[in-house]
Amino acid sequence: MHQRALTTAGERTGLFENTYGTTFAAEKALKETFYLARTLVDQELQANGLPEGKQQWEVELPEWQFKSQRTGWIQGAADGPVTNNPWLFFFLTIGLGALGGILYVLPKFAAQPGIKNDHIFHSQLTKGLDLGWRAFFLTVTILGVLGYGFWYMDDKFFWPAVTALIAIVIIGLVLFAQQSWKQEARDAGPEGISGYLGIFTGVYFIGFYLLLYWASHHIVAWIQMVSPVSEALYQFFSGEDEGGAASQWFLYGLMYTLIILVMGVRMIAKYRHNKYQIFRTISVMFFQTAFAFMIPEILVALNKPWYDFKNIWPLDYDFFFGWQLDQFQSAGALGLFMLFWGIALIILGVPLMVHFLGKRWYCSWVCGCGGLAETMGDPWRQLSDKSLRAWKFERWIIHGVLVAAIVMTGLTLYTYFGGASEVLGIQTGGIQKWYGFLIGAGFAGVVGTGFYPLMGNRVWCRFGCPLAAYLGLVQRFQSRFRITTNGGQCISCGNCSTYCEMGIDVRHYAQRGQDIVRASCVGCGVCAAVCPRGVLRLENAPEDISQRAVAERVIHIDAEKGISLMN
Known part of the structure; x- marks a missing residue:
């Protein structure tokens, strides 16, 4: 019925006879044809009623079909030098x-091995922005994503409004309740608007992701x-x-x-x-x-489900969606293995691996997001904000995303096994769609990668990744991994803090001989690699976190008592 309606509509609008010079013109013609086809379908349903065994939603021609199909339609009809x-x-x-x-x-x-700063804070590509301009670009991007999200959610303002409210609450808690308003953002930074090549690169990255996620019909x-x-x-x-x-x-x-x-x-x-x-x-x-x-x-x-065996919930946020679970079950033994593999990673793999190796086993050795950040994003790792204010934002935001992922997944499983479409008046499909738009696309892609040259290469990993939050909680309280320090050798050069992509002031720990056990640390080891004195060392030591990571370890020499280790 849909095919018949679309064909008839295309004949009436002249879609099959005309040639369109741009993707914009083609999209306009397709949209006109699609809406005419929707009218024809509605007329047929009104005249003949629902086909036997079908429900209303199954036979309608919904708006999302046009949004999901237009790229394929334009790609299939495109012609020109690239096509040929x-x-x-x-x-x-x-x-x-x-x-x-x-x-x-x-x-x-061919050059001498070893780390050279090479004027990273003077280059127009890697010097970054001061606090005011960082805030400007971040605010414009967030407002733009929320504004577009209103249209993306079919002109429903509920979830954009909820997100804006949560953002205002977090900003209020950090800036006013925790008195962070006047705290310095970063020890060293450029004055005024600067780093124009970095700004251009960031805008370029953001533009690419906007086209990829929401306007792919223009990049056929x-x-x-x-x-x-x-x-x-x-x-x-x-x-x-x-x-x-x-x-x-x-x-x-x-x-x-x-x-x-x-x-x-x-x-x-x-x-x-x-x-x-x-x-x-x-x-x-x-x-x-x-x-x-x-x-x-x-x-x-091989006609099997697309599956990334290294992707883990809640980073793989749609793992428990109904269509995904149905796909696993319909794929036979391999599909069931994928399902149980994913669950085993969540319940057993993450706690065990983090216990023995820290979150580095995933964030620095396996994860694709971390892989892109460590390779393409390495020139901007020094731009991560080391301030206490940034750390407060980090804790609220990343754990907030983790809670959102857990709530969404809980509602999804409840409705999947219960056969309902909503819980307490909340449409499960709506929260899934919004989470995918805001977190899966807007945060992880547009901000997470687009802000490499503006705020450092681990913006997503540090502030938004729910799996990083899960791994970090295990690492903070149960992991044997830590970065040990030898404070007596530290010359306070600051290389370690400069190159920490997660915004940890490593020098602060090194100066005090204090081991580093932080939930945010991804164990990249660059701080140890750039230390000229060998002060820092990555270790999987016995579980003595309470003695080695909280209290300062200071050697005290007394004429009467001799040498002792003080806390």
């Missing part, structure tokens, strides 16, 4: 970009450019002679993987004097390529 020569444009853009990156990185292996040429790669993978593993056209998510996954590989080589060149940095960089390169990109594509080619 996709391999050529692939090599001229992504191929040359990757080659240029490698050619830029390789000479770094980019998608067609990588379609031969997608088709080659699909046809090779499936044995089919056709099929496997790329989507915007394949484009994103391919670019994501290539960036981590190329910038991973840069990371190895920069930190090649430290074996731990080489190991974890190779680790994130491997897990991104194999687990996040290749294995899911192979599964799809």
Whole structure:
């Protein structure tokens, strides 16, 4: 019925006879055709009634169908130089970009190993912004996402209003209730608006994510450019002679993987004097390529559910959604294994691995978000705010996101097994849609990556990732991992604090000989790698956190009592 209505509407609007010069014109024509088709469907239902065994929502032509299908429709109809020569444009853009990156990185292996600051606070690309301009860009982005979210939620203001209210409460608690209004944001920072190359780069990243998530119908040429790669993978593993056209998510996954590989080589060149940095960089390169990109594509080619085996709830926030659970169950033994694997990681894998190794096993060795932050984001790691105020915001926001993920998942499971669509008047579909929009796309993508050059490379990991919050709680109270310090060797150079991407003032601990056990620490080890005196060391020591991480350890020499360790 839908196909018949769409075909009739297309004939009436002249959709099949006309050629449209831009994606904007094509979208307008498609929208006109779609709304006419909706009218035809409604007229048929009014005249003939519902088909036997069907409900109203099953036969209507809803608005979300247009939003989800328009990219594919425009991509299927597109023509031009990219469509006719996709391999050529692939090599001229992504191929040359990757080659240029490698050619830029390789000479770094010839230089002397070791860390050089290289004027990172003077470069227009890496010097960052002062507090006022950071607040300006953050405010504009948040208001823009919330404003767009009103339209995204079909002109329903409830969830945008709830989010705005929570944000105001957190700001009030941190700035006024906890008296952080006049506390300094960062010890050293540029004055006024500066770092124009960083601003341009951040805006570029933000623009890319806006197009990818919410306007992919305007980047169909980019998608067609990588379609031969997608088709080659699909046809090779499936044995089919056709099929496997790329989507915007394949484009994103391919670019994501290539960036981590190329910038991973840069990371190895920069930190090649430290074996731990080489190991974890190779680790994130491997897990991104194999687990996040290749294995899911192979599964799809074999007609199995797309699944990233290293992704864990609540970062993988839709793991318990009804459609996902149904997909697992319909995929047979492999689908059930995926379901139990995911649950086992949540209940057993995370606590055990964090207990023995700290949250670094995931955040610094496995996670794709962390992998991108550590490779592409490394030039901006020094921009993380080390202030007490930032830490207060961090605690409220990241644990708030964790609570939101738990509540959403609880409501989802309740409605899935109970057969209802709402709980206490709250539509489960609405909260799922809003969480995916705000946290999954807006926070993790637009802000999380777009703000690398503005606020540092771990904005998402530090302030928003619910899995990082879960891992951090286990690390803070149950993990054997800590960074031990030798305060007697510290010369207070500040390299450790400068390079800490999680906003930890490492020097403060090192000067006091105090071991670092922080929920936010991802165990990247860069602080130890840049220390010129070997003051810092990553260890999995016995569980003596209460003695080694809270009280200061000071050696006291007394003429009568001799040498003693004081707390």
